[in-house]
Amino acid sequence: MRTRSTIGTAIAVVAALAASAGHAQQLRFGLAEDPDVLDPTLARTFVGRVVFAALCDKLFDIDEKLNIVPQLATGYEWSADRKALTIKLRKGVTFHDGEKLDAAAAKFNNIERHKTMAGSNRRGELAPVTTVDVVDESTVKLNLSAPFSPLLAALADRAGMMVSPKAAQAEGDKFGAKPVCSGPFRFVERVAQDRIVLERYPNYWNKGEIHLDKITYLPIVDSTVRLANLRSGQLDMIERMAASDIPSLKTDSRFKVAKITEIGYYGITINVGKSDLSQKNPLGKDPRVREAFELALDRDGIVQVAMDGEAAVGNQWVAPTNPYYARNIPIPKRDVARAKALLAEAGVPNPSFTLMTPTTSDAQKIAQVVQAMEKEAGFDVKIQSTEFATSLDMADKGQFDAYVLAWSGRADPDGNLYSFDFCKAPLDYAGYCKPEVDDLLNRSRSALDVAERKKLYEQIAAIVLKDRPIVYLFHRHWLWAHTAKLSGLRTIPDGLVRVQGLKLN
């Protein structure tokens, strides 16, 4: 009798163990690249941010509609002169090493680390922040040199990620090898070019939303191989799937596809003043030629051919669905006759220029479609495929007429515009320089009210979209594929997967 009960207990224990093992939810996530260093201060790649979304919480987050929502902060308030931002921090939040997240820790992150650490990639995003005051244990005040409305969006990204001051001070610039943050998952191990493993942090402040126990990120560069791994059950989810693979997956009930329009764009930068070359070419010299260039483009056609239809057409630095899209300048319709008339008026019926393009397949396809479309209006477009690093170098030196370039985008419209169109800004490859635009750009940074900023962006659009330093083409779709067992996936335009709410059934 006793033997039997012992056996019974043993069976029960084994069954319980098996059941709990069965319930352990592990998500295997196929990434398109191997992330760079996992240190929010030094990190620079998009794919690294995908991992940070599970590892490191931020002061704020953005939602589906690009609204700024609280995360580690519970609220904020701008001062009357707009030169100080007071942030209330969530109480009871701890880092993965058990240290407390308080105002002192936030000050450390903002000033000592993100702003002053050598090689920090966050310095530019936090440039207007001069000092941080600890108001009380859960309140900090950021003092600015000038009003800067894009700051909130910066704090909703890596510049707002909080790392454990204790671990950061001990590890210095080696912190990324074993990051300690306050996100829902903590770091377990990383094998370069193979995997990054995170496990659930039991003391997460919002643990009710976390249903997964473990996440393994596996970088697989080839999109076909990534998809094959999903199909064979080696992965539960993949990011950046190829648009051409959607039809085959749609007919398979075991999988689901999710998508959203990105916050970035694809466009063609035109050398309008970067170097002498701009004045030697009718495209750079004469705004009428650039207008003709844009009128000869059929954006829907480009999206169909180059992107398999998986992009939203657009003519601005933000997508037409964005709250800051300037409604006064809609997408122009293709008009070859008008383009020809403009070229005749400019006295160059057959202008010729070189279109530089990086060697990625998307960019090459875009260049070829553009070449064919422009030919109908009389343009002679020569395509020059150039390795990416060289193309950047040439763009920076102004050794180009036109250049196919993508931008991954920022949550605040300022991040898609200021660095490109402000006179001599680092990404102003076009060499665009207009004092009245600079003035409007600065005013859009100091305006805090959405309606006020919208008006300013309409004014900027009215000038910049006529001068055409960049001809915007479309906004890609972020594409994810995942097993039908996965639920709770939110599609956010920044392309990062929020792990809160994700569940494997």
Added chain:
Amino acid sequence: MLNYLVQRLATIVPTLFFVSILIFGLQQLLPGDPAVILAGEDRDPTVVAHLHQKLHLDEPLPVRYLYWAGGVLRGDLGESQRIQKPVLELIMEKLPVTLELALIAIVIALSIGITAGIVSAVYKDSAWDYAANVFALWGLSTPNFWLGIMLIPRI
């Protein structure tokens, strides 16, 4: 014999020097500025300047070679620019698997090779000898990447 060994070892030094210059030189042929790529999409000028200084990119080529060669001689292979981990550590991570594979391969090769060689020598010009020779020739001429794939068992 000792002389011979010393001579052979001495020739390694100039060879390694030449090879190291070749490898280092080939990297310089890559186009573009590495700091601009490393600085990420924003290409913040202060970050680019910091990387130039950190990686000695502003120094003349021979000086950069000396920095690199000096590090290698002291066992410092540098740091992975991508994930900021020492390169030596990354190699050590993967080395045990490589060694295991190499050792097992040598054990298999030697046991088959020595046996076949002895059989060939003892029964010279017999069917055994020819069989061993054909087997050896087949082994030599079969591309091992193909053989490797063929030997993966189907699950």
